[in-house]
Amino acid sequence: MIIGIPKEIKKEEYRIGITPFGVEELKRDGHTILIETSAGEGSGFTDEEYLNADADIVDRETAFKKSDLIVKVKEPLPQEYNLIKDGQAIFTYLHLAPNRELTELLLNKKVSALGYETLQKDGTLPLLAPMSEIAGRMAPIVGSYYLQRIHGGRGILPTGVCGVAPAKALILGAGVVGTNAARVCIGLGMDTVVMNRGMDRLQKIDEMFMGRVKTLPLTMHNIQEEIKNADIIIGAVLVPGGKTPIFITKEMLKTMKKGSVIIDVSVDQGGCAETSKPTTHDNPVYEVDGIIHYTVANMPGAYPRTSTIALTNATLPYIKTIAKNGIEKVLREDPIIRSSLNTYMGHIVNKALADSLGIKYKNIDEI
Numbered sequence: 001m002i003i004g005i006p007k008e009i010k011k012e013e014y015r016i017g018i019t020p021f022g023v024e025e026l027k028r029d030g031h032t033i034l035i036e037t038s039a040g041e042g043s044g045f046t047d048e049e050y051l052n053a054d055a056d057i058v059d060r061e062t063a064f065k066k067s068d069l070i071v072k073v074k075e076p077l078p079q080e081y082n083l084i085k086d087g088q089a090i091f092t093y094l095h096l097a098p099n100r101e102l103t104e105l106l107l108n109k110k111v112s113a114l115g116y117e118t119l120q121k122d123g124t125l126p127l128l129a130p131m132s133e134i135a136g137r138m139a140p141i142v143g144s145y146y147l148q149r150i151h152g153g154r155g156i157l158p159t160g161v162c163g164v165a166p167a168k169a170l171i172l173g174a175g176v177v178g179t180n181a182a183r184v185c186i187g188l189g190m191d192t193v194v195m196n197r198g199m200d201r202l203q204k205i206d207e208m209f210m211g212r213v214k215t216l217p218l219t220m221h222n223i224q225e226e227i228k229n230a231d232i233i234i235g236a237v238l239v240p241g242g243k244t245p246i247f248i249t250k251e252m253l254k255t256m257k258k259g260s261v262i263i264d265v266s267v268d269q270g271g272c273a274e275t276s277k278p279t280t281h282d283n284p285v286y287e288v289d290g291i292i293h294y295t296v297a298n299m300p301g302a303y304p305r306t307s308t309i310a311l312t313n314a315t316l317p318y319i320k321t322i323a324k325n326g327i328e329k330v331l332r333e334d335p336i337i338r339s340s341l342n343t344y345m346g347h348i349v350n351k352a353l354a355d356s357l358g359i360k361y362k363n364i365d366e367i
Helices: 019-027 047-052 060-065 100-108 129-146 176-189 199-208 222-224 265-269 304-325 327-333 351-357
Strands: 001-005 032-036 056-058 069-072 089-092 113-117 167-172 191-196 213-216 232-235 261-264 285-288 289-294 341-344
Touching: 019 032, 019 047, 019 089, 019 304, 032 047, 032 060, 032 341, 047 056, 056 213, 069 261, 069 304, 089 304, 100 351, 129 176, 129 232, 129 265, 129 289, 129 304, 167 176, 167 222, 176 191, 176 199, 176 265, 191 199, 191 222, 213 222, 232 265, 232 289, 261 265, 304 327
Parallel strands: 001 032, 001 069, 032 056, 069 089, 089 113, 167 191, 167 232, 191 213, 232 261, 261 289
Antiparallel strands: 113 341, 285 289
16 A cells, blocks of 8 residues: 655644654555655654655655555645545544534545544544643643743642642543643642543542542533632543533633633544634633633644654554555454544544534445
8 A cells, every 4th residue: 555644734733644663664564655755854753764764755745646545643734635635545633523624525535534533442542542641741731831920820830839729720521631631730739620421430530549639520510610719721521523512611711710721632622611712832822801721732743752653653553454454444344443434435424523513424334
């Protein structure tokens, strides 16, 4: 199979879909790898390293035009739409629920769109997990930075000092993002509350942190009560393939302390705050009613070397399987890879995505 790795063009995005080590693995299996010129530089991988791994260095158009499978990190942007071929396969983070324009393009071009964020194995999301881990660990650090008065925050030192209470952190969601955020919040000494809809995850959080985290059911009543005293609020809610439900309304902002910080990690699926809108690393925050919003849609891109290696460690086995078997065979025979499929042959085949966009869903077995 011919696999194309284009350079990411999303603003301030430095990750790449494969490392030179990954190229070596795929070359051993007999595949052709087309790397766009300088695609790996942001993550510290040079063209020379890819050439030494026996990749072909090509321009952007060639990477798309000649490839059967495109492997990326982030969703295709409008500048790339014309480069996508009819019937091509794309494997990347898609986050289609808030992106009708891209979804319709993939449907019109009958693209086999495989999303890292919807691939499920044993009830987990193994390709979302490494980036969720990084974003979760980043969130309290970012929140701490914007709590500084010079950045518009309340001027609260998250750790507190002798005789002065630490900051209060409220985390919505107890999945990978929420768990890792809680780990860092506790490490910084913050008074931490985690909310989740499922009590089983809260039980695990309680056991993992030996009671050092306060746990509550994720209800609007509990959010309304806790948000009044929170200095940092971390949105870590996920509906695989679907749009994130709103848990923080605009009205709630009026009850919060001015200079508090919302870090909405779920913004790439629409966000869990009504006032969330995607931002970029070069202009990451904005203010609504005195509340700072940090809503960067590709948070792990700030640490591209770590993020690229963590991501490709997880994705490479699946890329190898897809390349070895081809799209049709792998979708027929591998239920794990099939779970990542969002669009196929002009149809939406992910139920949560179809429901989010109000577009007819079709079971892939019927196609």
